[in-house]
Amino acid sequence: MEDKAKKMARLLKVLANENRLLILCELIRGPRTVSGLGEKLPNITQSALSQHLALLKAHGILDSSKAGQNITYSIADHRIEEVIFVLRKHYCGGEEGEG
Amino acid sequence: MEDKAKKMARLLKVLANENRLLILCELIRGPRTVSGLGEKLPNITQSALSQHLALLKAHGILDSSKAGQNITYSIADHRIEEVIFVLRKHYCGGEEGEG
DNA sequence: TAAGTAAATTAGTAATTGCTAATATTCTTG
DNA sequence: CAAGAATATTAGCAATTACTAATTTACTTA
Numbered sequence: 001m002e003d004k005a006k007k008m009a010r011l012l013k014v015l016a017n018e019n020r021l022l023i024l025c026e027l028i029r030g031p032r033t034v035s036g037l038g039e040k041l042p043n044i045t046q047s048a049l050s051q052h053l054a055l056l057k058a059h060g061i062l063d064s065s066k067a068g069q070n071i072t073y074s075i076a077d078h079r080i081e082e083v084i085f086v087l088r089k090h091y092c093g094g095e096e097g098e099g
Numbered sequence: 100m101e102d103k104a105k106k107m108a109r110l111l112k113v114l115a116n117e118n119r120l121l122i123l124c125e126l127i128r129g130p131r132t133v134s135g136l137g138e139k140l141p142n143i144t145q146s147a148l149s150q151h152l153a154l155l156k157a158h159g160i161l162d163s164s165k166a167g168q169n170i171t172y173s174i175a176d177h178r179i180e181e182v183i184f185v186l187r188k189h190y191c192g193g194e195e196g197e198g
Numbered sequence: 199t200a201a202g203t204a205a206a207t208t209a210g211t212a213a214t215t216g217c218t219a220a221t222a223t224t225c226t227t228g
Numbered sequence: 229c230a231a232g233a234a235t236a237t238t239a240g241c242a243a244t245t246a247c248t249a250a251t252t253t254a255c256t257t258a
Contacts, residue, residue: 004191005120011190012115017246018108025104034205048247050206069204069255079189086185090178091110092103116216133235147217149236168225168234 014059015083019044020052027062028081031074113158114182118143119151126161127180130173 015021019041026032026040038049053073056062063076075081114120118140125131125139137148152172155161162175174180 004187005117005124008120008186008190009115009117011186012111012120013245016108016111016115018104019246021104021107021111035203038204045248046205047207047249051246054206066255071205082189083182083185086182087107087110088103090181091107112215118216134233137234144218145235146219146237150216153236165225170235 011059014055014061015080017052019048020056021084023049023052023056024061024075024080024084027073027075028084031072033070033072035070037073110158113154113160114179116151118147119155120183122148122151122155123160123174123179123183126172126174127183130171132169132171134169136172 015024022041022044023037026037032040034046034049034053037053038044038046041049044052053062053064057064057073057076061075061077061080062073064071064073066072114123121140121143122136125136131139133148133152136152137143137145140148143151152161152163156163156172156175160174160176160179161172163170163172165171
């Protein structure tokens with residue numbers, strides 16, 4: 001159990017960041033290129049965005065594929081989606097989308 | 100949406116700690132006094148346990164009541180339970196208990 | 199090959215976290 | 229009130245985090 005708690009805490013630490021949540025919410029709607037994400041999330045600088053994406057990918061939450069000079073990120077671990085749905089259901093007034 | 104992400108990140112930060120998860124998992128099974136928790140979670144010192152409980156209470160996740168010199172903590176925000184159930188379902192091989 | 203765009207990386211820094219050790223508070227019992 | 233138990237609080241420190249600024253790498257097009 002202690003191991004499980006450690007694993008869960010690690011995962012939650014990855015989720016526990018406003019900008020990463022915004023990135024994930026955007027990617028739940030569908031795959032996006034880095035620059036596409038950048039347009040949707042103008043408060044995150046290019047560097048920060050890239051670092052967040054790398055972290056999410058390192059934890060197996062995202063996957064990426066390259067096409068030309070664009071890199072498209074998508075949700076790799078779909079369990080995350082349900083976690084976020086539950087969080088949204090309870091802590092965002094039941095809303096699902098942002099616009 | 101940004102506000103919601105900020106709120107969710109704040110909540111997740113509280114959850115994103117191994118010892119706090121263990122405390123919550125124990126309290127999901129039922130209310131416990133501080134010393135009762137201490138016995139179940141011998142890896143957490145008295146001081147650390149108290150600080151974690153205070154943090155969880157400050158965020159409205161726990162409630163406490165005093166009886167004599169014992170203080171009993173319990174889950175106040177039951178939405179947390181479903182969040183933890185979903186996490187456990189997906190990230191702990193579907194197990195529910197620890198003993 | 200030069201110029202431009204997309205994305206990643208690096209170094210540095212301020213803020214936050216989680217702990218320990220020590221002390222304080224609160225209650226109970228004699 | 230003194231002694232002991234249950235819990236909280238405080239100060240301080242090492243580790244981690246999230247960011248910015250600058251640079252670099254990889255690709256495309258002319």
